[in-house]
Amino acid sequence: MEIFLQFFLSGVTVGAIYALIALGFNIVYNTTSILNLAQGEFVVLGGLFMWLFFQKMELPYYISFFLTLLTAGIFAFLMERLTIKPLLKTGDPLLLILITIAFSILLKGLLMFIFGKDPYGYPPLLEGMPILLGGAVIQKQVLVILAFILLTMIFLYFFFNKTILGKAMKACAFDQVAAQLMGINISRMVMLSFVLSGIFAALAGILITPITFMEYDRGAILTIKAFTASILGGLGSIWGAIAGGFILGIAENLVAGYIHSGLKDAISLVLLLIMLLLKPAGLFQKEEEVRLKKL
């Protein structure tokens, strides 16, 4: 039982991270109906720049924190203006998704160029001994991550359901022509969604680096995990992304613990395939709801 609890809690930890990255996925998807597959690279960027500001330049934690989010926001802004905006008019989602992959490779190269291939880490926000919980260990940083997820969820729920800007972003995703007719500047909404998702990804990077360290080439696998989490919960659903993240994290750790640690990454792809085959709308979204979104 103790060992199960340990696996479970490790799963919650990783799951919280996947959930945070998956949230960023959904912001872009909710606005543009495309996927930003450079999401994982922004997580890496967050971790590495936080190290640069906090450890190397020895700035205070909070200043480093905001500088890192600002950096991520600027990168995401440039990404959207230079690569997505010129091609948005083609209206071809596949083309745009491929562009985000190209940008992720570029960003990975840039990060390697700046930081080299070493892993980096820094002390967590909450230091001190891990907490013992019924014989299992849980790191204090995990509580910080959970708190940030809660804040992010509340922010996103409020933003998409209570503000006119969030509603306008949802309208863009559903029907760009009709959104234009409301006087909504589509290009500005797309830019905003990329900046927001870049910032949330970087936030995830800042939070997990003290636990797992960060190196330049971690982006792709994080993108895949977050994508699986989004599909599990249903693309576009905020609650789904959170639940999907936790389910994936826990499943990974149980499989790695009880069966074989080599299967840790495989389980994510297996779950992805099963979901896409059997219930592409996700565990928590009804097929009809998804159909309503698409026409």
Next chain:
Amino acid sequence: MLILRGLDVYYGSLHILKKVTLHVNEGEIVAILGANGAGKSTLLKSIIGLVKMASGSILFQGREINSLPVEKRVRLGLSLVPEGKGIFKPLTVEDNLLLGAYSWYNFNHKGEVKALLEEIYGLFPVLAEKRHQLAGILSGGQQQILAIARALMAKPKLLLLDEPSMGIAPNLVLEIFQHIKKLRELYNMSVLLVEQNAKLSLKISDRVYVLETGKIIFEGDSKSAMENPEIQRAYLGRDLDREVPL
């Protein structure tokens, strides 16, 4: 209020609108009649900016708006209810209406938006009833009413209506047209209307243009148009009466 001069529009090499010249006066309801494929919808789309024109000019309240993007034209007071309504189905009825006011919505105007929203609910009680339901589950006629109500939330000076009667039960069509007339009086806005239902649009409009294969072939006030034998034959013929039992 709105003046089009020598408007030319191409889709690829197809010449859709050929030197179209027309105008809409303040507070006027103008109808555009024409068969399928005459270019009526294209005309409205180029006025709002969804379709690029090759040559000509569009003046709105004395200002040339040729090169303005759609969202800026909406801000100036143009509003299009597109063919097929363009309702945001996954959003609630109320959110759809609020987005209608997007072009002038900000913190200073919050009270005004609320007031206009209540006014619109007063005009269209069916929307008030369903304000918190998803727009996608409304019936076709209710969605059309929502589309018009949403366009009104923009406080337009000129409302462009593309086939407001399409896909709607005939008794509802009449109701929608009565609304349009009432709204003109309430808000003193102008209306440019594209409609297949020639008889009805002649009845509510002040003036009419007839568009045929991209050219304006008739212009006149609606009453005289109704007595014009050419128009009677082409657009108000007995066959058409049988198709639209009104």
